[in-house]
Amino acid sequence: MAPRRRTLLAAVSTATASAVAGCAGFLADETDDDRDDPTAATDVATALVEDLGNERFERASERFRSNQRSRYGDPGRLERLWLALTTTSGSFEEILETSVTEEQQLRAVEVTAAFERGDHDCTVVVDGETQVRNCGLSDEYERPSYVDPDAITTQSVTLSVPDCSLPGTVTTPAEGDDVPGVVLVHDDGPMTADTPRGGTKTFADLAEGLATDGVATLRYDKRVPACEVAPEEYTLDRVTVDDAAVAIDRLRNVDGVDPNRIVVVGHGLGGRAAPRIANRDGGLAGVVGLAAPARPYPDFTFAQLEHKVSVGTHEWADLTATYETWRDEIDRVRSGEYEPAERLLGKPGAFWDSVGGYDHLETAAETDVPVLLCQGERDFQVSASDDLERWDGGFAGATTVETYADCNHLFMPGEGESVAVAYAVRNNVDEAVVDDIAAWVRGL
Structure with a gap:
């Protein structure tokens, strides 16, 4: 549960205030409006949150400055932001507290709101005319209760990979020797070692939870954003496979880790x-x-966007525009009509070439090691019916399958239809997922 705050007014630097999730860089956008008092800004911010809490998304949109409404105050964006909170923590109950930070003519009002299953923070940026400039989630990460800090030790490591170095963290049980080890391999997109997204850190949860359960882990910054990769070199091997191989070798040489019991735990990609x-x-x-x-990767990628567009009752214009663009691009990806450095569906052509040239199911049929497949049933990106069934029985080794009714793509619990914005709402990997992985790994 988030700490409850007293209402206060404090001057902070632009860099500090603009680090708010969903509002990055916004306080640096200065205005010549007359300065108002902090109470007025707080009133506007709490009125906005109350509108969201009562699902008055059009009315909430009208509180935004007109030149910011289409970008930040779109009813579709506001609805998805609110769905992220309610699907994670249940129904809205009340506003608990507010605090205000000030930078020139703008005030950032942090609103702590109580929900059925916990408190969450959002920040509303208000200008000198008491109009909303932006709003976003500002939850801070909290370590899950199943992690025992006294039962684990951590050490920083550096992975020497071609052309650059990747910072990493080894987390081991504080007691025990010859323990099994896990290398955590990232999903698609730029990722650092903890995989932070606002109020969540999937790999930090997994690493510390598994170490508490007797399994050593190594997590590391992905090549992107840690290093520069030219678009034409952005391939599956370059950004995922090659660096995972280095991480495996590094974990084998960690004192107290059994080099013969190393497991790769790969999320998403x-x-x-x-x-x-x-x-x-x-x-x-x-x-x-x-x-x-397990689906063809262009189809899987586009299906995610189709879901994002369909969620809720309000259209989000910016998301719809992206959907229209991607709909035109997907046929080019499928036909291979692109250059290696050209971006299609958010990725360089070199990535699409490399993924298309990798037959993952054929490779799985040649993978003669034990396999554990885990799937959240609230995952809109990957599903049991479209993906898990294609994998099941396809590996040469013995396969175990576990599904989790309440979990999303990050294996974090919630209820109702999943939304991508929920990845930033404070939450943790479900303890059952950590326990299942740890028990399976220890049993090898």
């Missing part, structure tokens, strides 16, 4: 690449696929 990583290494004890997509 990392799970799709896991059979390739395992076959290249040749000595892994097992593979865990967390929400690993």
